[in-house]
Amino acid sequence: MEGAETAVLIDCGLSVRRLEQRALELDFPLANLTAIIVTHEHGDHIGGVAALARRYRLPVYMTHGTQVASSFSNERGVEVREISAHEPFSVGALTVRPAPVPHDAKEPCQFVIENGEARLGLLTDIGSETRHIQQHFSDCGALILEFNHDTNMLSDCQYPDSVKLRIAGSHGHFNNKQARDLLSKLLSPRLRHVFAAHISARANSYDLVEAILRTLLQGTDVNWDIAHQDGVTPWVTV
Ligand SMILES: [Zn+2]
Numbered sequence: 567m568e569g570a571e572t573a574v575l576i577d578c579g580l581s582v583r584r585l586e587q588r589a590l591e592l593d594f595p596l597a598n599l600t601a602i603i604v605t606h607e608h609g610d611h612i613g614g615v616a617a618l619a620r621r622y623r624l625p626v627y628m629t630h631g632t633q634v635a636s637s638f639s640n641e642r643g644v645e646v647r648e649i650s651a652h653e654p655f656s657v658g659a660l661t662v663r664p665a666p667v668p669h670d671a672k673e674p675c676q677f678v679i680e681n682g683e684a685r686l687g688l689l690t691d692i693g694s695e696t697r698h699i700q701q702h703f704s705d706c707g708a709l710i711l712e713f714n715h716d717t718n719m720l721s722d723c724q725y726p727d728s729v730k731l732r733i734a735g736s737h738g739h740f741n742n743k744q745a746r747d748l749l750s751k752l753l754s755p756r757l758r759h760v761f762a763a764h765i766s767a768r769a770n771s772y773d774l775v776e777a778i779l780r781t782l783l784q785g786t787d788v789n790w791d792i793a794h795q796d797g798v799t800p801w802v803t804v
Pocket residue numbers: 608610611691764
């Protein structure tokens with residue numbers, strides 16, 4: 567997210583080279599980044615963070631639990647700034663409001679990021695909805711929301727049973743119905759953009775997610791898009 571003179575990257579599972587290629591497609595020089603903020607220690611979120619932080623000399627914000635679980639304190643040449651999963655913090659002109667989430671990591675959190683009028687919610691890697699989550703992510707102008715899997719496709723896919731149980735568990739990932747239910751509660755006059763994200767390649771299909779969003783959001787002013795694993799999503803002004 568970019569606002570005024572501040573630009574932050576949430577998570578990075580890509581190599582520096584691949585991220586540079588994608589940033590180029592968006593015409594955004596990574597040298598303009600102010601900081602990296604990490605949600606939790608799973609590889610698809612933190613795998614590329616240390617190399618990127620070193621390459622561009624960026625501070626990295628994360629909870630104590632994420633730092634311990636990822637052994638990030640052993641990374642040389644990276645400045646880690648420890649955050650509380652319960653307290654807002656500032657990065658330049660942006661206010662970042664973390665929310666703890668039920669997910670099978672040590673101290674995972676997701677974020678609402680604000681800059682004056684704009685309010686963006688990022689919510690992936692969440693196994694079940696909580697009352698706190700609903701409240702925390704209300705009144706966003708834009709929302710990036712996990713539509714991880716379809717329950718039938720998950721049970722039919724090639725994953726081992728242990729992985730299926732993990733994904734479908736209360737500390738795993740949102741299925742399409744959970745995502746739809748939460749989204750229907752988060753609809754507000756302020757919400758203008760929704761991005762379906764963290765979509766499983768094996769246990770979900772873009773067509774299913776598209777059908778859900780089309781049905782739920784028809785007749786509203788909400789624009790929606792689907793974030794693909796293998797490509798960039800265009801810039802959106804919130
Ligand atoms: Zn993830």
